Amino acid sequence: MLGNLNIRVIFEYFPALWQGFLNTLMMSGLGFAGAMILGIIACALTIQPLRWLRAPAVAYVDVIRATPLLAQLYFLYFGLPRLGILLPEILIGIVALALNSGAYVAEIIRSGILAVPRGQFEASMSSGLTYLQRMRFIILPQAIRPTVSPLIGQAIVLVKDSSLLSLISVVELARVGQQIALDRFMPVEGLAATAAGFLIIYYMLKALAALWSRFNRLPGQA
């Protein structure tokens, strides 16, 4: 099967593949940035005491986590025009990715904050620092450290998920692969090229996570 791989086709389509690769990167990047913003806001709302602010944030996180991205994507794609909101597909896609990952980001950050030992809050309170100082110097540095690896993990998920945008005809890596498959009846070449593109991103992000955990270990941690 691999022996018959038609490398020529891949070369011929290389510009399209490259464009798809860049689009995937761009959409994932924007989607992840949006997810971070949404996630931080949602997390902040879920850990603050006002009930009427907390409830919608918790509902957002739970609903997103309990439904598939594809259904969320179709919800926006077929639903937004109903509300008179006409957006290009690519923007709908990015919004869907951000909304979806935002819920997971919120959970990751929340568990980071919850993992800070209680004693740290108490110690920082009795040291006479103001609320913001306590957050900035004591709580957040400890809370952020354990979230980095899971956040990179979420970025990996998001990049792979962005392939679903091909189903609402956004041109990205998976879509280009499908085009090669369908135009030229060469599914192996098309899908292999697509898979390779995603694997490159995957291994880069994985290496990033490994680097981070290697250089950011506290002294004495295994």
Add this chain to the structure above:
Amino acid sequence: MFWFQVERLLNYWPLLLKGLGMTVSLSLISLLIGGVIGLLFGIIRAGRIRWLSFVVGLYIDLFRGTPFLVQVFICFFILPSVGIELSAFSAGVLALSNLSACFIGEIVASGIKAVPRGQSEAALSSGFRHWQQLRLIILPQALRIVRPSLVGQFILLVKDSSVISAIGIMDLTRSGWMIVQNIPNGLLIFGVVGVGYFIICYPMIFLARRMERRNQSSLL
């Protein structure tokens, strides 16, 4: 207008229910098959046969690193070209089982590694054979440790199964997609579809959280 659409949607009720049934059966079958293979993968990954562990690790990585959609297409479009004809349903089950085997493999391996060293030393000292040690002492503890992750994995499986709709399987997402062609109200239709998924997944999210809390308190 809205109520009219709701009324029309009621006609599609059987289609939606069927879709829900398909989603559940796809996920359950894949969980079963993927669970068995994943257990094997996990044992190999945590095991001492270096090259085998490496090969399985590489295999798992390939599937963890590529989008599920691409994997589904590979099962559906490429396998026939090498002479393996699959129905859309079998292709879907194959892709989903394989994916869950890969994820469960990593989960099981992490569970095995989380069992304290003293356990296998105690087992060794009593003269258990390697596989006895695994079966009687290590695996039961490892599986207990990873139970919340396994439930989490099943949630992922249910959600990932929606991707299989791309090759025409009539699951919950696909039935929503069909209906929306006739009733042009995406908010309503995919709202209802979302409720379907929510009913399956939310109780499990809840369960996983509770297990996790119990695990943590039992470790203290």
Add this chain to the structure above:
Amino acid sequence: MIRFQGLNKWFGNALHVLKDIDLDVAKGEVVVVCGPSGSGKSTLIRCVNGLEPFQKGSLTVDGVDLGAKGVALRDLRMEVGFVFQQFNLYPHKTALENVTLAPIHVRGLSKTEAVERGEALLAKVGLADRMNNYPSQLSGGQQQRVAIARSLCMQPKIMLFDEPTSALDPEMITEVLDVMVSLAKEGMTMMVVTHEMGFARKVAHRVVFMDQGAIVESGEPASFFGNPTHDRTRDFLSKVLHH
């Protein structure tokens, strides 16, 4: 029963943990090993049932040469019981199941036979009423007694103990030591790493003092405690005895 001859062990290339160990333990003998933390006591005793490999010298246990290639470690381990500092009970099994698991699956005893034997042993260590409890429902001292019963249920020829009481609260130490004392009096061959000098005085035939991976001094309890020859031994004893 156990014979170390010029045994040497390294961790990696740099860490020389055991240096020229010569030691004989006869059948029915009780040998207590003591020494400061990091002196290599655990490593020494773990060599005896093959949990740690060694690089130089020889070690023969119950007629089995542990240095030989392809040695049947499993057969040896069936004859050698090991009690850990951290108990290492199987948390998903009850006390009785912990005790009977190996006899059933390793020795091939029938379940009824194993249960009979296990119940008798648990009763002997004073846990007749705790057989169906899980380890998490037992105190440290009770867990360690289950662990001892678990080893005994294989009817071993040799029992090894690695600091069996040092993870225990003071009030539980005696209940475990009592079990070990009665075991010693029954004539079991025992090698015990411990700082419980009372135990050593009472039942040990020989006390061995280790420091920095070497055996510094060894002798009968009376002379060992009465007039130790080495400064380091004296130093060590003054620390353990006066606390």
